[in-house]
Each structure stands twice: as C-alpha cells, then as structure tokens.
Amino acid sequence: MKKYKLEITVFLCGALSMVLELIASRILSPYVGSSNLVWTVIIGIMLTSMSLGYWLGGKVADKNKENDISILAKHLLIAAIATSCISILETVFVNILAEYINQLVIVSLISATVLFGIPSFLLASVSPIAVKLKNNDQNNVGTTSGKISSLSTIGSIFGTFFAGFVLIPHLGVKNIILGCSVLLWILSLILAENKNKKYYICMVVELIVIIGLNILGAILFKNNNPDILRDVDSEYSRIWVKEVETATNKYKTLQVDTGLESYINQETGEMGAQYLQYFDLFDYYNKNAKNTLIIGGAAYTYPMHYLKKFEDRKIDVVEIDDKMTQIAQEEFGLDTSNPNLTIYTRDGRSFLNYNDKKYDVILIDAFKGLNVPFELTTYEAMEKAYQTLNDGGIVITNIISSLEGKESDFIKYEYSTYKAIFDDIKLYKVNPNKKDDESQNLILVGFKGEKNINDDATNEYQNLLNNEVLNYSSDKGVITDDYCPIGD
Secondary structure: OOOOHHHHHHHHHHHHHHHHHHHHHHHHHHHHOOOHHHHHHHHHHHHHHHHHHHHHHHHHHHHOOOOOOHHHHHHHHHHHHHHHOHHHHHHHHHHHHHHHOOOHHHHHHHHHHHHHHHHHHHHHHHHHHHHHHHOOOHHHHHHHHHHHHHHHHHHHHHHHHHHHHHHHHHHOHHHHHHHHHHHHHHHHHHHOOOOOHHHHHHHHHHHHHHHHHHHHHHHHHHHHOOOEEEEEEOOOOEEEEEEEEOOOOEEEEEEEOOEEEEEEEOOOOOEOOHHHHHHHHHHHHEOOOOEEEEEOOOOOHHHHHHHHHOOOOEEEEEOOOHHHHHHHHHHHOOOOOOOOEEEEOOOHHHHHHHOOOOEEEEEEOOOEOOEOOHHHOOHHHHHHHHHHEEEEEEEEEEEEEOOOOOOOHHHHHHHHHHHHHOOEEEEEEOOOOOOOOOOEEEEEEEEOOOOEOOHHHHHHHHHHHOOEOOOOOOOOOOOOOOOOOOOO
C-alpha cells in the first residue's frame, strides 16, 4: 500500500470530488430547488474550482523542488476541515442568504462557491502535485501525467456511481460529509512523513475539530429548524417532514426541494391542499368511473382521501420514489393493505409507455413548481395518456403557473398540447382571488369522447365548477419530446 499511496490518494480524491458535486444539489435543494438552473450553477462552480485547483496545484508542484509529500498532506487536511464546515454553512449561510435574496441563480452561485469551492479546489490540486512527486524521470512525464489523470477520472466515475446508488440513499448527506472529512484526514495522516509525538497530538486535535464541526452543524440545523421532524435523503430527492402550526390547525407537511408536496390536518386527518379537491371533479364529469390512475403519490394524501370517499372504486398510484411511500406509511397514515389500492414504484412516463391497462381517470400530480418533469408534459406523453383512457375518460392535471405574464409559459404550452390531443379541455383556477399574473395552482382537464355528467353531484361540486377559466387562449405551440422549452 505504501508503494501506491499516491495512486490511491489520487483515485480517492477524484471520487470525493464527484461525491461533493452530487451532495451539493441535496444541500442546496431545500433553499433553491434542484432545477436545471441549479444543476448548471453547481456544475459550473465545481468545474471552475477544479480548473483553478489544477492550475495553482501545478504551480505549487513546480515550487516543490525537494518533492516534499507533506505539501499534499497539508492540502488534504485543509480540505477535510473545509468539508466539515459544509453542514454549518448550510444553516448559518445558505438558509439566511435564501431568505433575503429572492434570486435563485444568485443564491445558487454564492452558496455553491462558499460551501464547495475550497474543497473542490484543494481536491483538484492533488493531481498535478502527485504528478510531480511521482515523476522521477523527465522522459516519462507524459506517461506519469496520463496515469495520474486516468486514476483521477476512474475515481470520479467510481465516486459518481457509489454516491448515487449507495451513499446518498442509504447514509444521507450529513453522514457522507462526516465520512468525506474523516477520509481526507486519514489520507493526510498516511501521506505525512517524519511523524513524531507532537505531530500525532496535532492530528488527534484536528480529528476532534473535524468531528466537532460536523456535530455542531447537525445541532445548528436542528435548533434552527425545530419544525422538521425528519430529514431524509432518497435516491431522487431530499425530503423534509415538518410540523406546521397555524392559529387554528396543526398540519404535518412533506417538502421536496423548495416545494410543499403534501400536507394533512393532524387532528382530522384530512388533506390540506386545496387543489386536490379538484381531482374529485372526475366524479362529476364521469359518473361511471370505477378505476383511477394517479401519477405522483408524495405523501399519498389524495389516494387516502379517494379510498375513504369512493369506497367501491379502485386507485393505482405510480410513485417513482419508494422512500415517499415509506414516509407516507410511517408519518401520514397510509394503509397499503387496502385491496382497492395498488402501488407501482415506477417512473410516470415509463408507466404510461408500457402499461396495457385501461383507466377511467388519470390524475397527474408530479409537477414540483419550478422542477417540471418535462417527459410528462409533451404531446407524446399525453397521447399515451389518451390511449390509456376508456371512452368517456378524463385526465386531470395540477399545474403551477400564472395564467398571463412572465410565468405563464407552462400553462400556455400545456393548454395548446392538451387541445391538440383531447376532444375537449377545461381550465380551473384553484384560488379565484389570485391575479392572473401570479404563479398559482391551475387545474387542466382533458376529455376523451363524450362527458357522462353526474347531475346528482352538481351541488357538491358547484363551488369548484364556478372557478372555470372561460375563453382562455394560448399563443404558444405544442410541446414534444423533441422540443420542450419547459421543465427540468
């Protein structure tokens, strides 16, 4: 191992660079979301930091005439401390920055730079320093450089898959930060030479500081967010379960990224989101509907409402994230043993593409505000939905958009797309008091064939029906899999 300690260090530093890049999105997502904009910023900042690290690392290597490996050990130790500060900075910096600056890109840029710039910079500097330390023959500079670069890249590949498939869903971000910090400390210890008693004492103190910073970060986060009951990392999202108390009610909520996905009244168990009431309109427009598909389960508040209200009807739920289903059971009271409930842990578009079952109703509730899975918005997706419906079937979709103005592109593109597919469409404002240029919940309804109106339910749903947006028009075109100017 001693013979290959530089190679091992380069490999692990390459892996840790990608681990940090992946967890950067998880750290920032509750404050700025995880849209393409945020990912673009994160990748740009990380690449900038790494470029500077390669450049300045090379300069440090050239000045290291005696090939002193302790320089590399010091870089890794500083990187360990900088990584340990990430959890603290999330609470004392990112949280405050997001509260006072209402510009997603600016908050993302500053936060990614402050939290991840220094560790990424230092990890990148390892490769050029290692090339100089490893190169004893000037005739083999190319071979040595290629070998080191290859090991760093292989490490990055390993770190990407290991973090995405194993670390994040099973350990969680805070434990990963602690693990990365300690691993960097261990590498620093291994690389250091001429160790004496004083050195070991200093390293023990450094380890205590590193662990202490991580513990302090966890304490600060908990104290600053007493309403967060659970902070969970799944394969797909960072999920917060929160307890929110108003003047009249106490709610349990589920938050993904910056979006409030589901919430229930803890006293009554009733779903709290007003827009979900509009999903019941299928009962008015198709009185013979017996089976429903909903894409997007989150905390399963609507499926639980459906099973309670329509006891003789069946509902299938497609939810890509099995951690969501687990949280719905443990925190929101979901009973998966109900014979009228079937759960598919699948991607919504994939399910539509390959499903051969017919439904009377399809409900789509997979859009997360700014984070729109474009694959569920396109002409091809809605064509699959149309084909999946029985005659007289209905699609009801929750969309967050403004009706007019700068933030209206989503609804206008979707309106045109639905109009090109369905035999008739309707649009509803969930909150009639909202101005048309304000972002809000809108309900878009598409019909296959003739409506089968349930006249007996008119009075029950009249308040919802009164909020129809009449004579709406769109100046946008149809969106397709090939051209989709909205979404992630």
